[in-house]
Amino acid sequence: MSNDTEKSIMRHIEKSKRTTTILFTDIERSTRFWDKYGDTAGRMMVDAHNKLMFPIVRSFHGTIIKTIGDSIMASFKSSQDAVCAAIAMQQLLRTKKRKSSQYKFRVRIGIHTGRAIIEQSDVFGDVVNVASRIESRAQGGEILVSESVVQDIRDTHLKKAFVDRCKFVPKGKREALVIYKCNWLKHPDITDQVKTTRIPAMPMRQKIELLVYFLVICLALWGCWHYFLRYFFADIEFFSLYLLDPHPVIPLVFLLALIELVVIIRPRIHRVSTRYLMFLKGAFGFGMFWLVMFGLIRIVGLDFGSYFKKEVYRSNHLFVKIVADKVDIYAKPSQSAGVIKRAESGRLFLQSQLVRSQRRVWTKILLESRGHRYGYVQRWVKNNGEELRQTLAGKFYVRMEDLYALLVGLLGFIWGIMTFRLRPI
Numbered sequence: 001m002s003n004d005t006e007k008s009i010m011r012h013i014e015k016s017k018r019t020t021t022i023l024f025t026d027i028e029r030s031t032r033f034w035d036k037y038g039d040t041a042g043r044m045m046v047d048a049h050n051k052l053m054f055p056i057v058r059s060f061h062g063t064i065i066k067t068i069g070d071s072i073m074a075s076f077k078s079s080q081d082a083v084c085a086a087i088a089m090q091q092l093l094r095t096k097k098r099k100s101s102q103y104k105f106r107v108r109i110g111i112h113t114g115r116a117i118i119e120q121s122d123v124f125g126d127v128v129n130v131a132s133r134i135e136s137r138a139q140g141g142e143i144l145v146s147e148s149v150v151q152d153i154r155d156t157h158l159k160k161a162f163v164d165r166c167k168f169v170p171k172g173k174r175e176a177l178v179i180y181k182c183n184w185l186k187h188p189d190i191t192d193q194v195k196t197t198r199i200p201a202m203p204m205r206q207k208i209e210l211l212v213y214f215l216v217i218c219l220a221l222w223g224c225w226h227y228f229l230r231y232f233f234a235d236i237e238f239f240s241l242y243l244l245d246p247h248p249v250i251p252l253v254f255l256l257a258l259i260e261l262v263v264i265i266r267p268r269i270h271r272v273s274t275r276y277l278m279f280l281k282g283a284f285g286f287g288m289f290w291l292v293m294f295g296l297i298r299i300v301g302l303d304f305g306s307y308f309k310k311e312v313y314r315s316n317h318l319f320v321k322i323v324a325d326k327v328d329i330y331a332k333p334s335q336s337a338g339v340i341k342r343a344e345s346g347r348l349f350l351q352s353q354l355v356r357s358q359r360r361v362w363t364k365i366l367l368e369s370r371g372h373r374y375g376y377v378q379r380w381v382k383n384n385g386e387e388l389r390q391t392l393a394g395k396f397y398v399r400m401e402d403l404y405a406l407l408v409g410l411l412g413f414i415w416g417i418m419t420f421r422l423r424p425i
Helices: 003-015 030-037 039-059 079-099 126-137 147-152 157-161 204-234 237-244 249-268 274-300 400-419
Strands: 017-027 063-068 071-076 107-119 122-124 143-146 162-168 177-182 311-314 318-322 327-330 339-343 348-357 360-368 373-378 380-383 386-389 391-394 397-399
Touching: 003 017, 017 030, 017 039, 017 079, 017 126, 030 039, 039 063, 039 071, 039 079, 063 122, 071 079, 071 126, 079 107, 079 143, 079 147, 079 157, 079 177, 107 126, 107 147, 122 126, 126 143, 126 177, 143 147, 147 177, 157 162, 204 274, 237 348, 274 400, 311 400, 339 373, 397 400
Parallel strands: 107 143
Antiparallel strands: 017 071, 017 107, 063 071, 107 122, 143 177, 162 177, 311 397, 318 348, 318 391, 327 339, 327 373, 348 360, 360 373, 380 386
């Protein structure tokens, strides 16, 4: 490595140094617990520890750097926030012990403030080593902090929380380190500052999976609506105008109604149950299985035989689809009549009847149900001497193969519910 390269790296390291506070937690006698109760019980204990501590770190503006076995390493920009987080950890663990046998373990905590090398999601430096040594000095249920932490918060309300000043020589050090014990038992309860989430704690990978579930569900809902449901409802004239050619205000009204519904039911939801997450994966399974089967049938053209082509539902009305860009809709079946509307490609309307006028075929479509206002659009127009189709008309059908795809989706729903597992963190 050249001298220029070394200097460049050194300059980068120097610029990344910041004053930070490191907090370590560790479960007392965890090795003995794993040996006595087995790996599964030990992993459950670590999971309970992490799910309790993670929200506390975040509530006091800390960052989880890493987990090391049954230990947590977190960083804080403020020593005061780190101490408050440690106090809240012990107080909340004490409360949990009274309610559940899941929290029988005891936690020791060590905190130190100093200059550290901060690189992306990791922290390096002597401050990390010293904080780890302080944590190992503590007993279960204790909070030990270095003198640098106490000096940093001497002008705050926390200065009275520290007692029992003592010294020890950390492993690998020559000079003694002054540490203090935090008397958290006499400190006012601050657990109300902990912001708990309504969603059970889970690793980031599973959170990403839930996001994928939600996106697939949205895609499946859109597919169900676009290819099936809107035709069912639009077959009723009153609803057709709102569903086939919606006013821009309609989606906004539905969105506001959904927001209002969420506001109403939110206070009633104290925590998202695992059953809801299980149902979410079930809905994902339905959407994924249905989309695959629907794509094979409608896009790839997979043929299951004549029986599956049998119709089980047919709409009462003919649906007219605009297949050209910017198609003029006239008040009467004549090009001399005024253009009352212009429709973009992909728009759908209900067909009333076909009209032949001026040697042209006109499609009469419903524009407004109130007063039964209609418009006329040419099925074909001439463009540079060629006939250009403007509309396609046909009825909506549901075939046996569509029901088969629905059945496959239901099997996917069952698969999703049966395979959902909440992972430990």
